[in-house]
Amino acid sequence: MQIFGVDIGGSGIKGAPVDLDRGDLAEERYKVLTPHPATPDAVADGVKEVVGHFDWTGPVGITFPGVVTGGATIRTAANVDKNWIDTDARALLGARLGGCPVTVLNDADAAGVAEMQFGAGRGRRGTVILLTLGTGIGSALFIDGELVPNTELGHLELNGHDAEKRASTKAKEDHELTWEQWARRVTKYLAHVEMLFSPELFIIGGGVSRKADRFLPLIGGIKAEIVPAQLQNNAGIVGAAMRAAKTAT
Numbered sequence: 500m501q502i503f504g505v506d507i508g509g510s511g512i513k514g515a516p517v518d519l520d521r522g523d524l525a526e527e528r529y530k531v532l533t534p535h536p537a538t539p540d541a542v543a544d545g546v547k548e549v550v551g552h553f554d555w556t557g558p559v560g561i562t563f564p565g566v567v568t569g570g571a572t573i574r575t576a577a578n579v580d581k582n583w584i585d586t587d588a589r590a591l592l593g594a595r596l597g598g599c600p601v602t603v604l605n606d607a608d609a610a611g612v613a614e615m616q617f618g619a620g621r622g623r624r625g626t627v628i629l630l631t632l633g634t635g636i637g638s639a640l641f642i643d644g645e646l647v648p649n650t651e652l653g654h655l656e657l658n659g660h661d662a663e664k665r666a667s668t669k670a671k672e673d674h675e676l677t678w679e680q681w682a683r684r685v686t687k688y689l690a691h692v693e694m695l696f697s698p699e700l701f702i703i704g705g706g707v708s709r710k711a712d713r714f715l716p717l718i719g720g721i722k723a724e725i726v727p728a729q730l731q732n733n734a735g736i737v738g739a740a741m742r743a744a745k746t747a748t
């Protein structure tokens with residue numbers, strides 16, 4: 500079965516039909532740049548362009564980089580326009596897509612759902628935490644394979660700062676940190692999350708998971724196993740489509 504997945508990110512809005520049996524894109528994904536400011540209207544136009552590129556008319560799963568309740572309502576918007584807060588994204592995006600059934604979920608939760616089924620978390624029980632390190636830090640917490648949604652562990656306080664401002668890849672770029680300096684911050688962050696949740700496994704996602712060999716060897720002193728995500732930049736698209744399939748049936 501194929502369902503369409505869209506990933507709304509800080510830099511791009513990407514999407515493709517997803518082959519749910521393989522957990523992979525059925526066609527090469529299409530991407531437009533995220534508008535700035537990323538207002539609900541402007542982002543909805545971008546989503547429409549991506550979905551329209553494939554002439555898709557069925558169910559669509561869409562990720563959002565903030566808290567999403569009930570598959571619809573946006574509650575926070577740390578890295579996109581604040582007008583998103585309290586928007587019914589399911590209604591807005593569904594209308595813009597000409598009435599396609601739409602499901603919306605947090606971007607890290609979507610990536611986690613995909614990794615647990617098809618990637619680095621396959622078959623893993625116990626407590627598993629996926630962290631996406633990118634513009635912000637996203638988190639997805641799983642207990643015996645079940646998602647606890649909207650955990651927002653990127654906003655834990657670290658040395659008096661919002662953790663994502665210290666340990667995201669954006670923080671690495673903004674502060675021109677070396678891999679070693681950044682890895683020290685990520686280690687501190689992981690130690691803090693480990694102190695709170697004692698997970699068996701950390702999965703590190705986001706674009707930087709492609710460069711895992713540059714920083715994972717620099718992270719020490721964490722008891723949990725730490726592995727890079729496997730679906731990398733497609734995890735959000737795949738997870739969004741998986742969620743939409745679940746709601747459509």
Ligand code: BGC
Pocket residue numbers: 563564565566575577578605606607608631634635636637638651653663
């Ligand atoms: C948001 C999260 C999101 C993460 C990654 C954070 O700033 O609060 O909801 O998952 O960024 O995009």
